[in-house]
Structures are given as structure tokens and as C-alpha cells.
Amino acid sequence: MTTTNDIAVGQVRRDDRGRYIQADTIEHGEYGAQVYVTVVAREVGGRITTPGTKSSMTAERFAKIPLVDAAPTPTGPDINEVVIDRNRQAIIIDGTEHLYHVGSSGPRIAQGPADGSALVTVQFYVRTVRGA
Template sequence: MTTTNDVAVGQVRRDDRGRYIHADRIEHDKYGAQVYVTVVAREVGGRITAPGTTTSMRAERFATIPLVDAAPAPTGPDITEVVIDRNRQAIIIDGTEHLYHVGSSGPRIAQGPADGSALVTVQFYVRTVRGA
């Protein structure tokens, strides 16, 4: 295990935003150590998602985030099925149709984890938005 003071490759830490961050590698430069990390899990509204986003941070900052044994397993996709009808500009989410706005690139679909799920980004045009 590669270590830098309190930081080690393979560590998982949970930040105050509910993200479980895995240290992938540590690189040293003239300013100190940089930790390259992957967000392996995130708590969102009682669910566990697996964003898989990558970023980096200074080792000093990473060391201040509480260390945990492991990240929890994802709870699975939030939606069972999405059907995108590009001709009608409609998206059907678990059987309910919603009209969407075609932006510069329309609905964006990114491959999710190895289980075959996907991340779908859609822009909706709504009259009123209320927070919970």
C-alpha cells in the first residue's frame, strides 16, 4: 500500500456530502502530494448510488476526511425503465410520459456501472419547481 503520512492508496473516506471517496493513486509534485480519487458511492435520499466520478485533491485535505472501512453497496437504479421517443420529444419513465426540451444535444445517455444500467440526463421545461 502506498502511503503519504495519513493517506494511503486504497483508503475509503466519507465526506460531509455523503460521498464515499476511494484513493486511487498518489502523486508528488513541487507543492506536495496530490491524491487522485473516485467517488465509489454516495448517499442520496436514503439510497446509495455509484457515481464513479473522478477528481483529485491535496493529500492534506484528503487526510481531514473521516476514514471508513468500506463503501456501502449501491441500491440499484432509481428507475426501472426509460423510453426516449425523440420524434415526439417525450420520455416515458416507468410507464408515465413526460415531454422534454431538446437542448443542444438532446437527452444524453452515459453507460453506467457494469450491471448494464445507464445515466440519462434530460432537460425538462416546467412552470413551477418546488423543493422538498
């Protein structure tokens, strides 16, 4: 049985999906301890991203994830510049124009980490998708 002595706020653990998960808070409830976490870094291909997604899991599950000293430093934004032309429904990514599908909300922009970067979500209408 895992106890909360095995985990602490601020601990960083690396899961089998390449995510570095940091414990933000630990709460004790009727069904045991719950750990609220933030994904502070993620290995994607040869780069390190900072998703910043928040989640929660049981203390027992968190304790089973291997403990690491710290998360790696992010490699920075994937794209240097994005220009959104809402009138033409086009997005220019590092100088290359792509038409996008407005969908229900159009491009969504969320402030990224403190370095001034942003997370941009866009829907593309494509004929064929290939991927791993």
C-alpha cells in the same frame, strides 16, 4: 503536516456530504502530494447511488476526511426503465410519459456501472420548480 504515510491508494473515506471517496492514485508534485479520487458511493435520502465521478484534492485535505472500512453497496438504479422517443420529444419513465426539451444535445446517455445500467441526462422545460 500531513504526510502521504497517512493515506494509501484504495482507502475509502466518507465526507460530510455523504460521499464515499476512494483514493485511486497519489502523485507528488512541486506543490505537494495530490490524491486522485473516485466517488464510489453516495448517500442520497434513503438510498445509495454510485456517481463514479472523478476528482482530485491535496493529500492534506484527503487525510482530514474520516476513514471508513468500505463503501456501502448501492441500492440499484432509481428508475427501472426509460424509453426515449426522439421524434415526439418524449421520455417515458416507468410507464409515465414526460415531454422534454431538446436543448443543444437532447437526451444524453452514458454507460453506468458494470451491471448494465446507464446515466440519462434530460432537460425538462417547467413552469415552477419546488425543492429543498
